[in-house]
Amino acid sequence: MAVVEWKKDESVAVVTMTTNENRHNPDFAAGMLGIFDEIEKDQEIFSVVLTSSDPKSWSQGIDLVWITGAMQNKDFASIRKFMYDMNSVFKRILLFPMPVIAAMNGHTFGNGSILACTCDYRFMKADKGYFCFPEVDVKIPFLPAMLQILRKAIPYYKLEELVFSGRRVGAKELEEHHVVMKACSDADDLMRESLAYAKTYRKSRTIFEQHKLRLHKHIIETMDNEDPAYIEPLNLMV
Numbered sequence: 433m434a435v436v437e438w439k440k441d442e443s444v445a446v447v448t449m450t451t452n453e454n455r456h457n458p459d460f461a462a463g464m465l466g467i468f469d470e471i472e473k474d475q476e477i478f479s480v481v482l483t484s485s486d487p488k489s490w491s492q493g494i495d496l497v498w499i500t501g502a503m504q505n506k507d508f509a510s511i512r513k514f515m516y517d518m519n520s521v522f523k524r525i526l527l528f529p530m531p532v533i534a535a536m537n538g539h540t541f542g543n544g545s546i547l548a549c550t551c552d553y554r555f556m557k558a559d560k561g562y563f564c565f566p567e568v569d570v571k572i573p574f575l576p577a578m579l580q581i582l583r584k585a586i587p588y589y590k591l592e593e594l595v596f597s598g599r600r601v602g603a604k605e606l607e608e609h610h611v612v613m614k615a616c617s618d619a620d621d622l623m624r625e626s627l628a629y630a631k632t633y634r635k636s637r638t639i640f641e642q643h644k645l646r647l648h649k650h651i652i653e654t655m656d657n658e659d660p661a662y663i664e665p666l667n668l669m670v
Contacts, residue, residue, distance in 0.1 A: 435463040443478045444630040445471040455495035461517035479630040483535040490536040491544025515663045525550040526648045529641035535626040549585035557622040558615040562600035577655035
């Protein structure tokens with residue numbers, strides 16, 4: 433089964449992450465990049481909704497089983513490639529020439545939370561599921577571009593609290609601080625609201641791409657110029 437699939441709903445591409453907890457590993461990165469390439473080729477699509485088939489998890493971040501195995505096997509080349517490939521996923525969404533909406537239907541942790549923040553808008557169901565940055569507890573610092581991504585999506589005062597504490601927060605609290613556009617009552621309401629909002633967009637791809645390129649220029653520059661200093665020596669933990 434593919435790690436990510438998509439279907440068309442009128443002018444919207446609904447992208448569904450399909451694995452248990454949607455952990456990030458080389459297959460996930462390749463699948464995401466391929467899906468967004470396919471979507472961009474369809475000129476009838478004007479927005480994207482990114483959701484999960486797992487009712488408990490939207491994305492729980494890096495696949496710890498895979499990366500631990502790679503570390504034990506000293507497969508450092510694969511780890512470096514994966515880090516660069518995930519940056520490519522983040523960059524692809526940041527610069528995608530149409531709005532990308534995260535429909536967060538479950539737990540969104542770590543690298544999954546960063547993925548949500550690359551999206552232009554976020555909706556989240558309120559009945560179950562938490563948003564969290566556990567990096568402070570597992571002793572993994574963010575790459576420089578990751579922090580730039582988070583700054584675009586989360587007010588700075590709230591970002592400091594979440595990054596420094598590792599505290600889990602729900603949809604209502606995220607809505608209060610304008611991290612998500614709406615805390616939806618349940619999964620059905622989440623998809624209804626996300627799709628309805630996505631369908632309000634039929635903007636020119638050219639102008640949308642230019643706006644995103646200029647808004648996110650500093651993030652891309654950080655990703656290209658600063659992240660390699662941490663990725664190349666695999667200086668990813670403290």
